[in-house]
Amino acid sequence: MTFLEKIQPHLISDDLLIQETVLRSIHDYPNLPVEWTNELLREAFKNKEKQPSIFVYIDHQSFNDESIKILTDNIPGVDQSNLPLALSLLGQIEPELALKNKDQLEPFMTNDVWPFYELLVNGTKEEVYPKFLEAVNALDQADSFQPEEYIKAKKLAACIVNKGWITEDEIDRELQKELQKDWFSFNGILTVFMIGLLKLEKYIPTLSRLLDREDDTLLEEVSAALICFQSDEVVKEVKPYLLKDESAIYATSIVENIKSDLAVQVLKDAYHQVEELDSQDVLIEALCHQFSVEALPEIKDHMENEYFSGLVDMEHTVYSYYTILGLEHPDLEKWRQAALGRELEFRGTSEESSEGVGSPFRIDNKVGRNDPCSCGSGKKYKKCCGK
Structure with a gap:
């Protein structure tokens, strides 16, 4: 079964732990069917307690006409606390699609958006x-x-790529110029973004070597570009960076989001080579999000360690892994109770009032490694203050 086939039955779950894990596992994955996005949107508007998590974790996904209808029909009823997240999704709509649905979207978007979108859709290269x-x-x-x-x-930049206004020779020249610098300019960073859009596989080794850099904006674009290839060549090139402290977070995220047998094996190998428990935690989380039974020995052995992880809610992650794959473990209920207990502690409510779908789904003062960082940077916690 493919990654998507494994998680599809759990895309909408009354189990808040499973729902959260599924959302986290698809956030950076580039091939989510738009029908799934729409199903999640409908679930969010049906169950307002799920809105923050769903709105946050589908912000990278594609939208269509149906997505726009779901959003515009329901945004007027969204609570003020969740409204900014809902409105931010409108900014992810492709300009051509937005112009096509301008009548529906206009009440929710500022006037200056439309001339800009007209430029993107109908403007000339000049x-x-x-x-x-x-x-x-x-x-x-x-x-x-x-x-x-x-x-x-x-x-x-996306407009320039989509219109075919940039050549590989131009990308070559820009990239070589940037590689000579200690820090990439924004033109260089956006060149990396363009490489991802064009899926130019010849740049995989070059992009992988950039994982040693310290610029988080650059590293975010490098990671997104490499993930979009969904290629074992990426896994091979990124493998050495899993073992380096300065690059391990981004490297692990890349391999985690390439769903292949080789990716699983490389994560397993790295797990056995690192010694720090925090590093092992991150790799186990990545293995769990692969949802492969091949990772079971490492995951099972790791859970025999009696310690609290400061980086990963391990009981939550492993409980979800076993449950989604339909695997049995004598500690499964204990893990569920431990993870749920932490959720309920942060909510300040009882388990009885929070077991159902109507329970609060996201808490403000608990930040998971895959959640947006509370410092406001826009990055994931694990790639920002959690590094």
Whole structure:
């Protein structure tokens, strides 16, 4: 069975631990069917307690006409606390699709969006390229990272790729120039983004070597580009970086999200080579999110360690792994109770009132490794304050 076939029966779950694990496992996975996205959206609007988690974890996925209808029909009824997350999803809609559904979307989007989308869809190369260079220059000149400007620059870069306005020779020249620097410019970072969009496999070794860099924005784009290939060549190139402290977090995330037998074996090998328990925890979490029975010996042995992990809710992760694969373990219920107990402790409520679908699904003062970091950086906790 494929990764998607294994998790499909659990895509919508009344078990909050399983639901959370499924959402985390698909967040960076690039091939989620849009029908699944729509099913999750419907679930979120039907069950408001699930809204924060679902809105956060589907922000990388694709949308279609049905997605837009679900969003625009239901956003008016969303609580103020969840409204920013819901509205942020509208910004992920492809410009051409957004223009097609402008009448539905217009009440929820600012007026300046539409001229920009018109430029992206109908603009010429001579019109788009100056705007791209202007956005890149603004990012390079800013005193701090500007998320909105960066998103705008990425949309312009995607337009340039989709219109076929950049060649491999141009990418080669830009990448070679950036490799000579200690720090990539935003033009270089967006070149990495373009490589991912174009799926240019010849750059896999070069991108993998960038995992030694320290720029998180660059590393996020490198990781996303390498994951999108879904290639064992990526696994082979990234393998050495699993064992380096400075690159292990990003390398593990990449291999975790490439669903193949080789990826499982490489994670298993790395687990046996690292000595720090925290490093083993991260690798076990990655193995659990592969949902492969081949990882069972390592996962089973790891759970015999009696200690508390500061990085991974191990009982939650392993309980979900066993349950989704339909495996038995004498400690399964103990793990469930331990993980659920931590959830209930943070909620400040009783297990009886929280077992059902109507229980609070996300808590504000508990940050999982795959959750958005509470510092506001926009990165996952494990790639930010949890490093």
